[in-house]
Amino acid sequence: MNDQKLILEINTLLKKTLEAGKLHDHENQCKYLEKMFNLYKYLSLKSKNQFKESIYFVHRDLGRLYFSSNQLEKSLYHLKEAKKLKEFNEEKFLNRCNLNRLIINANIKLGLKTNSYSYLKDAKDLNSQLLTEIDGIEQNSLKDEINSNKLFLNSIDNSKTIKTIVEFEIPSPLPIQENKPIKFKFNGIEHILNIEIVENPSTNIKGSGIPIIEDKYGLVKRSKINMTIFKYIDPKEQAKIKTFSDKKDISKILLEATNALNYFIERYKIVTGNYWVETIFFKMIPDIKYELELGNQRYKLKSGNQGLNMKVKSMTRATLFHQEYLI
Structure with missing residues (x-):
């Protein structure tokens, strides 16, 4: 040519x-x-x-x-x-x-x-x-x-270590050492899991006396999950997964957190015999929050064109990765 x-x-x-x-x-x-x-x-x-x-x-x-x-x-x-x-x-x-x-x-x-x-x-x-x-x-x-x-x-x-901290809720209440940190390794990475049983805000059922085993679908109680993953995960990074009907892109943070929690649940079921505790699927999680921890400082991670909001424990705040400036 x-x-x-x-x-x-x-x-x-x-x-x-x-x-x-x-x-x-x-x-x-x-x-x-x-x-x-x-x-x-x-x-x-x-x-x-x-x-x-x-x-x-x-x-x-x-x-x-x-x-x-x-x-x-x-x-x-x-x-x-x-x-x-x-x-x-x-x-x-x-x-x-x-x-x-x-x-x-x-x-x-x-x-x-x-x-x-x-x-x-x-x-x-x-x-x-x-x-x-x-x-x-x-x-x-x-x-x-x-x-x-x-x-x-x-x-x-x-800082000697970088940690991604993830918070989300799942429908089922997990009777697993509530409010006590659980350490485990998944794919060679250290994880710390904290579980808190909370009220389901979308139900009118009043049943604080209902045993958790009879509320496996979270009609009355839900689980609030806090998971620390000892590595950095980019909030903008997407991962492809296969569903029954199609392939779908989801947040890599969400995928890694659900995979790690499911890994723990499967082994928990084997050890305790609580066979009724079910694994989770990403569609069960409507909202997820994540932070990056470096030493004594935490940075809010946001997907999209924004990235890190610095949140120092002294309550000083600043912002990183602002919106794109077109040049």
């Missing part, structure tokens, strides 16, 4: 990208931008020079879009490639800060996920650079995030 045909195809893909952007169709935006990037490789040197500025925007926007869809390795690659180009230095100051913000957050998440110090070091170094420029930033939410990232990265340095 000669340059003329390549350029025609690239321009067609550019139009499709803009149309997909208007529809907030991030998946097709990524697909069209990747195709543009691949076609660019086959251009002659002369034509490549004409498209250099466009390639910066392709890298930048792919980095932003991949970050939004939690494809962090791809995001980091394209954002770093964008920074290598001279067009990055020609961006507005705030746009440069926001691109660096995405790089920092991608490094933090990858560092936590892979337990890699190099990602976290890169995040800390770049955030330190933003701290030297913070007086020139007029956007208060971005200032708050830079300061929060500093505290968060320092707390990682000072």
Whole structure:
């Protein structure tokens, strides 16, 4: 394919990208931008020079879009490639800060996920650079995030363990050492389980005297589960599961918590003979809360474009991973 045909195809893909952007169709935006990037490789040197500025925007926007869809390795690659180009230095100051913000957050998440110090070091170094420029930033939410990232990265340095804490309720009351922590290992990871029996708020049945064994479906009582998992689980990460009718994407935190609880329930039934205690399915859990614990600090985890809310035990609060800033 000669340059003329390549350029025609690239321009067609550019139009499709803009149309997909208007529809907030991030998946097709990524697909069209990747195709543009691949076609660019086959251009002659002369034509490549004409498209250099466009390639910066392709890298930048792919980095932003991949970050939004939690494809962090791809995001980091394209954002770093964008920074290598001279067009990055020609961006507005705030746009440069926001691109660096995405790089920092991608490094933090990858560092936590892979337990890699190099990602976290890169995040800390770049955030330190933003701290030297913070007086020139007029956007208060971005200032708050830079300061929060500093505290968060320092707390990682000072913490020996990372824990994800999950809270949810299930319909059946589990008669398993109520309000006493139970430690067990699942898939080689340490877990701590706490169970509290609570009233079912959606029933009018008054039966505090009903034995739990006769209330296996939670008509009167329910179980409030608090589980500590000794690793970081990204709140935006999805996992595929098979159901009777189809495949479904669910939160990886929810999947890991239900799998760990079911593992414990199955072994509890064998040891105690309480055969009537049933395992759970993710559809039984309408709501789930999760936090990240580093040393004496806790961070609220949120799915979507928000990520971590810092909640220090001294009740100081800050916010990490704010909404995406379009650049």
